[in-house]
Amino acid sequence: MSDQFLQNAFLFRQPILNRRQELAGYQLSFHGSEGIDDDDAVSASRGAGAPLCAAYSELGMHGALGNTCAYIGVDADFLQQEAIELLPPPGVVLELLVDGVPEKATLTRCHVLLQRGYSLALTNYQGIDDRSRPLLPLVSVVKIDLRRAGQARLEELAGSLRQLPLKLLAQGVDNHAQMEACRNLGFALFQGRYFAQxxxxxxxxxxxxxxxxxxxxxxxxxxxxxxxxxxxxxxxxxxxxxxxxxxxxxxxxxxxxxxxxxxxxxxxxxxxxxxxxxxxxxxxxxxxxxxxxxxxxxxxxxxxxxxxxxxxxxxxxxxxxxxxxxxxxxxxxxxxxxxxxxxxxxxxxxxxxxxxxxxxxxxxxxxxxxxxxxxxxxxxxxxxxxxxxxxxxxxxxxxxxxxxxxxxxxxxxxxxxxxxxx
Structure with a gap:
């Protein structure tokens, strides 16, 4: 499966920086010639979890990325697969692509992966609701997409998580002004290529x-x-x-x-x-x-x-x-x-x-x-x-x-x- 995807899709990477503006990792994703939807980059990765994990291993990405992490999106179906445990826990952050209220099986699997040393991230955070409430105690990173939130909404979303022991990741950071605004709101991680602008x-x-x-x-x-x-x-x-x-x-x-x-x-x-x-x-x-x-x-x-x-x-x-x-x-x-x-x-x-x-x-x-x-x-x-x-x-x-x-x-x-x- 990985050979087919390596030949038929591009392995793209989005840099993720920390508060010191040092490289902390990459979000990895597979995309074909149709490209990605700018309004929903995460959903474009759905269904690619298995080949992405296989390619990660085949290309030796754990060693290639050095001390940084690979953020890999996994949906509820692939989350249950044993193949996911071939990934090295210190080298990856599993981004949970979960729609709606998570099923009991999903929550149980998350607990198992946490016990085995994996880090989890919640994508597309829209506030504390029936979807996020059971997942927030399990994740160490919450991703908030700037393209979906204005300044007032961004402050509201960040404020709702301020007292929790997790890191906020700003996704879709296009310029330094956005990065500084997010840093002032307590964000610890920043995804985008603003540093090259x-x-x-x-x-x-x-x-x-x-x-x-x-x-x-x-x-x-x-x-x-x-x-x-x-x-x-x-x-x-x-x-x-x-x-x-x-x-x-x-x-x-x-x-x-x-x-x-x-x-x-x-x-x-x-x-x-x-x-x-x-x-x-x-x-x-x-x-x-x-x-x-x-x-x-x-x-x-x-x-x-x-x-x-x-x-x-x-x-x-x-x-x-x-x-x-x-x-x-x-x-x-x-x-x-x-x-x-x-x-x-x-x-x-x-x-x-x-x-x-x-x-x-x-x-x-x-x-x-x-x-x-x-x-x-x-x-x-x-x-x-x-x-x-x-x-x-x-x-x-x-x-x-x-x-x-x-x-x-x-x-x-x-x-x-x-x-x-x-």
Missing amino acids: AEIVSGRRLSAAHATLIRLCNLVGRDVDTAVIEDAFKHEPALTLNLLRIVNSVGRLGNRSTQPVTSLRHAITLLGRRQLQRWLSLLLLAPGNQANDSLDPARSPLLQVAALRGRMMELLVAVGKPGDHKQADLAFITGILSMMPAALGLPIEEILEQIAVEREVGNALRQHEGLLGTLLALLECFDNDDAACCDSLLSRLPGNYDRQTLNTGLSAALSWLNSSAD
């Missing part, structure tokens, strides 16, 4: 930290002598310290050094210009843009999206052009730079005036031209849960690209991103 202001002045990183990116990307790069780093002691630390560890870039570092020049040589450019590009997206920031995606969902997109671009290029390492490098940088407008608050045109990139990368970012441009457009649609758009772009790609390519690429990219530093 930024006000774009032409001519915005870059911070000194941004300017420094862009200057170093340009030096590394050009054919200049290593001594020039070394001298530039010597003027940035915090960056130099972080570079030396990264070379001697297994960082998020997956690079291991087995040699003792004897000098700054040696560190640059060991890391290599390809990895050095990736690291500097990712630092542009890191929270605070400080030289001593770790590249831990848990600290910045925007960094998570950028690194994930870069890696998926790299993996997708390999499907059509296996062994083409230069094209893979360009694909990764394209994915990273595509998130720069959200990070810097500048139009992509102004960013590309300051960062030297290959023409192919620039055309992909400006007009979605060429293979890289099509792959970038595909991943943008994938991030936005747009199945019809994904299907259209997949059909335009040369080679063996299909829905399963995206699903398996997502799992592989998440595994890479959340790989242990051990």
Whole structure:
């Protein structure tokens, strides 16, 4: 069943952030080319519980998601199936898709799953009524959809739960203003891609930290002598310290050094210009843009999206052009730079005036031209849960690209991103 769904449906994920705006998990869902109903994203997942759970196991999503949880919708029928207990209790939150007053069998099953360590969430909360009253003592998370509640109704729904020992999750958060309003009402979790939305202001002045990183990116990307790069780093002691630390560890870039570092020049040589450019590009997206920031995606969902997109671009290029390492490098940088407008608050045109990139990368970012441009457009649609758009772009790609390519690429990219530093 999972093979069929992996080939015939898209595995979409909606980020869930905590109050510190760190990634806390993903809501996973399967959808075909018909897409989803914006007014009822939860009901679109009905009937997909069994294949979604099977695919979760087959794709190794527990390991791929690292320390975050997968929120998986299960209806009353699938809740009774033993297969649900193949899911790891610490790695999932079971979202109860229950209409009307829950049956006794449903409540009994919820008690059993709680005893076995599972966490439960109540979706589509509409207030304390005959549906929610017997379920509220059993769940640890209650989801309230902002698209169904105005401000007054939202305050009423949140207020009715304020004294209960559970977390409120705001679903359908589209912008930072909504997130702040929900946080002020006591919400602990926020679902949506609002963190990737930024006000774009032409001519915005870059911070000194941004300017420094862009200057170093340009030096590394050009054919200049290593001594020039070394001298530039010597003027940035915090960056130099972080570079030396990264070379001697297994960082998020997956690079291991087995040699003792004897000098700054040696560190640059060991890391290599390809990895050095990736690291500097990712630092542009890191929270605070400080030289001593770790590249831990848990600290910045925007960094998570950028690194994930870069890696998926790299993996997708390999499907059509296996062994083409230069094209893979360009694909990764394209994915990273595509998130720069959200990070810097500048139009992509102004960013590309300051960062030297290959023409192919620039055309992909400006007009979605060429293979890289099509792959970038595909991943943008994938991030936005747009199945019809994904299907259209997949059909335009040369080679063996299909829905399963995206699903398996997502799992592989998440595994890479959340790989242990051990």
